[in-house]
Structure formats: structure tokens, C-alpha cells
Amino acid sequence: MKFEKKDILGIKDLSIDEINLILETAESFLEISTRKIKKVPTLRGKTIINLFYEASTRTRTSFEIAGKRLSADTINISASTSSVVKGETLIDTARTLEAMNPDVIVIRHSASGAPHILASLVKQSIINAGDGAHEHPTQALLDMMTIKERKGKISGLKVAIIGDIEHSRVARSNIYGLSKMGAHVVLAGPATMLPRDIEQMGTKVFSRIEDALVDADVVMMLRIQLERQKQNIFPSLREYSQHYCLNRSNIKLAKKDVIVMHPGPINRGVEISPDIADDPSCSVILDQVNKGVAVRMALLYLLTGGSE
Amino acid sequence: MKLLLTGARIIDPAQNIDSRMDIFLEDGKIAKIGTDISKSLKSKSSEKITKIIDLTGMIIVPGLIDMHTHLREPGFEYKETIASGVAAAVAGGFTSIACMPNSNPVNDNRSTTEFIRRKAAQAALANVYPIGAISKDSAGVKLTEFWDLKEAGIVALSDDGKPVMDAALMRRAMEYGFSLQLPVISHCEDTNLSGGGLMNEGYYSTILGLSGIPGIAEEAMVARDILIAEFTKTSIHIAHVSTAGSVHLIRDAKKRGLKVTAETAPHYFTLTDESLQSYDTNFKVNPPLRSEQDLKAIKEGLADSTIDVIACDHAPHGRTDKEVEFEYAANGISGLETSLALSLNLILDKTLNWPELIAKMSTNPARILNLPKGTLEAGADADITVIDPLLQWTVDLQTFRSRGKNSPFNGRRMQGKAVLTIVGGEIKYDGR
Numbered sequence: 001m002k003f004e005k006k007d008i009l010g011i012k013d014l015s016i017d018e019i020n021l022i023l024e025t026a027e028s029f030l031e032i033s034t035r036k037i038k039k040v041p042t043l044r045g046k047t048i049i050n051l052f053y054e055a056s057t058r059t060r061t062s063f064e065i066a067g068k069r070l071s072a073d074t075i076n077i078s079a080s081t082s083s084v085v086k087g088e089t090l091i092d093t094a095r096t097l098e099a100m101n102p103d104v105i106v107i108r109h110s111a112s113g114a115p116h117i118l119a120s121l122v123k124q125s126i127i128n129a130g131d132g133a134h135e136h137p138t139q140a141l142l143d144m145m146t147i148k149e150r151k152g153k154i155s156g157l158k159v160a161i162i163g164d165i166e167h168s169r170v171a172r173s174n175i176y177g178l179s180k181m182g183a184h185v186v187l188a189g190p191a192t193m194l195p196r197d198i199e200q201m202g203t204k205v206f207s208r209i210e211d212a213l214v215d216a217d218v219v220m221m222l223r224i225q226l227e228r229q230k231q232n233i234f235p236s237l238r239e240y241s242q243h244y245c246l247n248r249s250n251i252k253l254a255k256k257d258v259i260v261m262h263p264g265p266i267n268r269g270v271e272i273s274p275d276i277a278d279d280p281s282c283s284v285i286l287d288q289v290n291k292g293v294a295v296r297m298a299l300l301y302l303l304t305g306g307s308e
Numbered sequence: 309m310k311l312l313l314t315g316a317r318i319i320d321p322a323q324n325i326d327s328r329m330d331i332f333l334e335d336g337k338i339a340k341i342g343t344d345i346s347k348s349l350k351s352k353s354s355e356k357i358t359k360i361i362d363l364t365g366m367i368i369v370p371g372l373i374d375m376h377t378h379l380r381e382p383g384f385e386y387k388e389t390i391a392s393g394v395a396a397a398v399a400g401g402f403t404s405i406a407c408m409p410n411s412n413p414v415n416d417n418r419s420t421t422e423f424i425r426r427k428a429a430q431a432a433l434a435n436v437y438p439i440g441a442i443s444k445d446s447a448g449v450k451l452t453e454f455w456d457l458k459e460a461g462i463v464a465l466s467d468d469g470k471p472v473m474d475a476a477l478m479r480r481a482m483e484y485g486f487s488l489q490l491p492v493i494s495h496c497e498d499t500n501l502s503g504g505g506l507m508n509e510g511y512y513s514t515i516l517g518l519s520g521i522p523g524i525a526e527e528a529m530v531a532r533d534i535l536i537a538e539f540t541k542t543s544i545h546i547a548h549v550s551t552a553g554s555v556h557l558i559r560d561a562k563k564r565g566l567k568v569t570a571e572t573a574p575h576y577f578t579l580t581d582e583s584l585q586s587y588d589t590n591f592k593v594n595p596p597l598r599s600e601q602d603l604k605a606i607k608e609g610l611a612d613s614t615i616d617v618i619a620c621d622h623a624p625h626g627r628t629d630k631e632v633e634f635e636y637a638a639n640g641i642s643g644l645e646t647s648l649a650l651s652l653n654l655i656l657d658k659t660l661n662w663p664e665l666i667a668k669m670s671t672n673p674a675r676i677l678n679l680p681k682g683t684l685e686a687g688a689d690a691d692i693t694v695i696d697p698l699l700q701w702t703v704d705l706q707t708f709r710s711r712g713k714n715s716p717f718n719g720r721r722m723q724g725k726a727v728l729t730i731v732g733g734e735i736k737y738d739g740r
């Protein structure tokens with residue numbers, strides 16, 4: 001199969017076949033990370049720009065390593081959205097970048113839809129590394145890869161996503177991806193963190209974590225952004241952690257072999273109790289990081305014509 | 309200039325006319341309207357008719373009036389000037405427009421009102437009726453001098469662009485304005501509820517990850533203003549109605565005999581929030597494009613006269629205001645040059661008949677703003693719009709007279725267009 005997409009803007013736009021192709025390609029790249037010399041010449045001469053409008057050491061580093069392992073030239077640009085002429089910079093930057101003629105531009109932006117605007121402006125391939133509360137496709141792909149490896153499949157699994165769904169791009173991308181791959185996705189969070197009409201995405205929605213955890217094969221805990229307290233979407237961190245933290249007691253509602261995921265970085269004791277986060281029998285959080293590089297290598301490879 | 313227009317179908321809701329007639333314009337006024345004018349005028353022959361225009365197949369209506377536009381001058385001339393705004397108006401078939409006060413400075417004082425009128429007189433295309441601010445700088449704190457503004461020439465009051473959040477201030481404005489026969493136009497938005505929102509709150513805001521503006525942000529204020537109008541026995545005009553809930557509230561208020569009038573804009577009966585999926589900032593407008601059910605309710609409100617007026621909320625912007633991330637983009641659609649054709653769709657889909665549509669685009673806004681316009685009666689100002697109802701055309705932003713090229717309708721196929729716009733007996737636009 002040939003990969004036809006110019007850009008990876010969201011999981012919503014990917015077909016099941018495309019997701020499978022990406023995951024299979026990623027699996028073949030996983031092996032490179034275990035080699036002594038973790039570098040192949042596949043993308044020699046190609047240029048990848050990491051354009052980050054939002055600080056994210058983890059995702060940026062992951063893309064950078066992915067590019068370097070494929071021998072591409074990677075350039076990091078950290079831009080600021082704090083200037084008064086917000087946004088003007090994105091258009092200007094797009095024109096400048098296009099003139100530099102890179103092969104792929106990876107963009108992270110706090111404004112939903114920014115990668116789409118960039119994609120409409122330049123001829124190069126765009127990878128969305130997270131836009132606002134919209135999508136984070138590479139995170140969902142690495143999550144799917146992790147689940148597939150641990151469970152042998154995605155189809156038929158019950159996946160519970162817990163926390164601030166409203167502000168989570170990880171949740172949206174995973175709802176699209178996991179549903180497409182045949183999983184049953186259920187959500188739970190305080191009513192103030194569940195966006196309107198979310199059930200129309202084909203998920204069951206609960207306001208209590210316990211209801212979502214019943215018989216879950218996978219539990220995905222979302223990061224709580226502490227500054228959201230100001231918007232009154234939860235009264236206090238204390239109350240949140242008392243009722244929505246995954247702990248030894250409520251995890252018993254899930255299947256015995258449940259795996260626990262978190263896109264990181266974790267607020268220990270808020271989203272997941274420390275003993276569970278560090279328990280290798282259920283926590284796959286470090287696995288996720290490892291898969292992240294492979295998935296990003298796969299996307300860089302496929303977008304630069306690797307499947308031809 | 310003397311003009312004889314023959315052969316057209318004449319629709320004047322004010323006089324209940326819908327038939328083939330001639331109309332004779334003289335000295336800026338409508339001199340005669342009737343079936344046999346051309347013969348009688350020709351036989352008299354002493355009259356030197358300057359020009360006879362055969363308008364067979366066309367429709368003549370009282371000059372269209374858009375009671376909700378933003379002309380941006382003074383202060384934001386890169387978006388629009390009064391001159392470019394009135395050029396857009398006549399090209400869109402509008403002989404009169406009312407302009408909102410949110411310029412810089414805000415039109416909250418006599419000299420700004422006079423400046424706008426002077427600029428409009430210099431442009432000499434469409435009539436421009438300034439709307440004065442309710443509060444100083446539209447800051448929602450202190451009333452402007454309504455009396456002084458009225459003497460300077462404003463026809464209504466509004467803080468449009470912003471709501472009047474302080475209910476007590478709104479009450480005072482409605483009482484004081486009503487006593488001066490100045491209608492108060494309310495931009496209904498509870499900013500605590502809409503705060504930071506970028507689009508309609510619903511399924512599409514959820515999947516797009518854009519923060520939502522709930523319908524109740526509008527409806528709570530519509531309800532409030534209706535209650536104030538009822539309690540104080542005054543009137544209120546609700547601007548840009550966008551939700552089903554607002555339609556219900558206004559319908560109910562009218563049933564109870566309250567003096568409530570309302571307008572909607574073409575985009576609210578043409579587009580829904582589904583179109584935002586491309587993140588195209590040309591679809592970003594406030595109030596936001598709503599759901600399919602809302603769109604349906606707006607059409608029902610138009611059909612049963614709950615909504616009196618179609619006004620396009622012409623909101624021109626420069627490229628730098630729109631060519632940015634969705635979150636940072638300005639709200640608004642440059643609407644004057646597409647409003648009529650989009651509204652004509654309401655005839656094609658049988659929501660309205662011709663007289664009903666023309667009432668909403670001329671007769672009713674004239675009545676609400678107390679303008680001596682909106683009719684083709686003999687003796688009235690010769691403000692006339694000639695519409696070719698069958699003309700097929702495609703929206704092309706590059707041909708816009710407006711400086712604001714921000715339209716989500718670029719490239720759209722349209723049927724029906726104003727081909728002749730006559731203001732005060734003079735042809736101000738000829739698109740034939």
C-alpha cells in the first residue's frame with residue numbers, strides 16, 4: 001500500500017488501512033532503537049523542521065530523535081505566541097519556511113487548527129504535533145501501538161479515558177483512532193470537563209470514574225492542567241484527586257490484566273497514585289515514550305515517500 | 309434628472325403593490341407610479357423625459373435598507389472607509405444603510421456623528437444613517453448624550469460589538485431612548501457565558517477543540533431585554549438573532565403584544581457550524597454560525613414574521629485580521645455585496661414570497677428606524693432597487709467594492725442580483 005496523504009493533521013482523516021500501515025511501519029522501526037548504532041541512512045538529505053509554538057520537550061525531543069535516527073537534518077524552531085500580533089507570525093513563518101524548502105514541517109501550536117492553516121499555505125508535508133484542544137495524532141498512534149503490543153489487538157477492547165476530556169487533544173485523537181480500530185471507548189470526568197455532545201463521537205460518557213473502569217482492558221488517564229482551576233471547571237485539586245485519581249481500590253473494577261497509560265507528564269497522586277504509575281505489571285507509561293520515536297520515524301518515512 | 313422606468317414588475321409591500329407598472333422619477337422624488345404613465349407622458353410630449361429605461365423582466369422594489377453595517381471609519385480605514393462602504397452598499401442594491409458606532413473614536417458624540425454624515429455626503433452614493441453608542445466609548449458604564457446625538461443625526465442607539473452587560477444601564481437606555489423615539493438595538497451576548505468562545509458550542513466545537521459559545525449566551529440577554537421592554541413599556545430591537553431559543557423568546561414576546569422587533573443576517577439562514585471544519589476564519593462571526601436546528605428555526609421565524617428584518621451585519625476586515633489562527637482571527641463577514649442574493653434563496657426555497665422579503669429588506673427597517681423611506685409611494689424619495697431575479701453569477705471577492713474581502717461565500721453560485729440602484733432619483737450603480 002502506498003501512503004497517499006500529504007499531511008498528518010488528525011486521526012479523524014486517517015483510514016483504518018492508513019493507521020495499520022503506520023503502525024506496521026513503526027513496528028519495523030522499533031528494532032532500530034535496540035541496535036548499537038541507532039541510525040539508518042533512509043532520510044539522508046531530507047530536512048525536517050520542528051516548529052514549536054508551545055513548549056514541549058518530550059514531543060519535540062521525540063521528533064528530533066526520530067529524524068536523526070533516519071539521518072535527516074532536523075531543525076528546531078521555537079516560536080512565541082505571546083507577541084501582540086499573534087498569528088501574523090504563523091503566516092510569515094510559513095512563507096519563510098517554505099522558502100527554505102524543507103521536506104516535512106512538524107508543528108505544535110496552542111491554537112486548534114493552526115496546522116491546517118499551515119498546511120493550506122505551504123506545499124510541504126505537515127505533521128500535527130498537537131494543536132490546542134483539537135488533535136494529537138502522533139500521541140494516539142503511539143498509544144495504539146502500545147496497546148496493540150501489550151494486548152495483541154485493539155479491536156474488542158474496552159478503553160476508559162479519564163479526566164479533562166474537554167481540553168484534551170490526546171482524548172480526541174484516541175477516541176477517533178481507537179473507535180476506528182474497533183475498541184469500545186468510554187469516558188469519565190467531572191461534568192464540567194466533558195464537552196457538549198461528546199457522546200456523538202460514539203462513546204459512552206460517565207461522570208464517575210468507577211462506572212468507566214468496570215471491565216476496562218485499558219485505562220488512559222489524562223493530565224490535569226492546574227491552571228484550569230481558574231475557570232471553575234473543578235473546585236480544587238484535592239477534591240479532584242479524591243474522586244478521579246486511579247488508585248489501588250478503584251482499579252480493581254477493571255480487568256485483572258488492565259494496562260494503565262498516561263500521555264505525561266504525570267501529576268503524581270492527582271491522576272494516578274504513585275504506586276500504580278510505577279508498577280511495571282500494569283503501567284506502560286515508559287513503553288509509550290519508546291513507541292513515540294518509532295511512530296514518528298514511521299510518519300517521517302511515509303510522508304517523504306518511503307512507501308513508494 | 310427625469311427617469312421613466314417601464315416594463316418591470318413593481319413590488320411595494322408598503323402599498324400592497326405587486327404588478328407590472330411604470331414609475332416616473334422627477335427631482336429626486338417618485339412623481340408617479342401607475343400602469344399608463346409611459347403613454348400619458350409621451351402624449352404630453354412637452355415633458356422632456358431625460359431617460360426611459362426598459363426594465364422588462366426586472367423587479368423594481370423600494371430601495372433596500374441594511375440597518376446593521378460596520379463602516380470602520382473613523383479609525384479602521386484599512387478595513388473599510390465610508391466611501392468604500394457605500395460603494396459596496398449600492399453595488400449590493402442598498403440605497404440606505406445604518407452604521408454601528410464601534411469606530412475609533414466610538415460614535416458616542418456629536419462630532420463623530422457629524423463626521424460620518426459629512427463623509428457619507430461626500431461619497432454621495434447610499435444614504436448613511438449613523439447609530440449612536442448607548443454608553444460612552446461603548447464601555448457599558450455611562451450613558452451618552454442621546455438628545456445631542458439625535459440632533460446630530462443618529463437614528464438609533466446601540467453598543468453593538470459589545471453587549472450592555474449592566475441590566476440597569478440597559479433599562480435606563482431603553483427608557484430614555486424610547487422617550488426620544490430612538491430605537492435601542494441590542495447585541496445580545498452574556499459575555500460571562502460566551503467568554504473566550506470561538507464558535508457555537510455543540511458537536512462541532514467539541515470535535516474541533518475550539519471553545520464554545522453556547523446559545524444561552526444570546527438567549528439569556530434576549531430574555532432580559534424583553535423583560536425590560538415589558539416592565540418599562542418601551543421597545544427593543546434584537547440584533548442578529550442566531551438561535552432557535554431567541555426566535556422562541558421573540559415570538560412569545562410578540563404574541564404578548566410587546567414592542568419587540570428583530571433582525572437576522574443571511575449567514576444565519578445559509579450556513580451552520582459544520583462549515584468551520586476547515587478552520588477557515590472567513591466563517592468566524594459573532595454571534596457564531598449555529599446548528600442545523602437553529603438555522604431551521606431562523607427560517608421559521610422569518611416566515612411567520614417573528615423576525616422583521618434581514619440585515620447583514622456587514623463587518624469588513626483587512627487580511628491581517630483574518631489570515632491568522634482561528635483563535636486570533638477577527639469576527640465578521642463582509643456582507644453587503646452578497647446579502648440580497650443570499651436572501652433571494654428564501655424565495656427560491658419558499659420560506660418567503662417576494663413582498664415578504666422586500667418588507668424585511670426595506671419597509672420594516674425603515675419603519676423601525678423611523679426613516680422616511682421604504683416605499684414607492686408618489687412623493688417619496690426616489691430610492692429604488694432594480695433586481696434581475698434570474699441573473700446567474702458567481703461571488704468573486706476581487707470584484708468587491710468593499711475593502712473587506714472577508715467572505716465565506718467566495719466562489720458561490722448565486723441567482724438574482726441588484727442591477728440598478730437609484731438613490732434620490734440618480735443612478736448610483738448600474739450593473740446591467
Ligand SMILES: [Zn+2]
Binds near residue numbers: 468470548595
Ligand atoms: Zn453585534
Ligand SMILES: [Zn+2]
Binds near residue numbers: 378621
Ligand atoms: Zn454588528
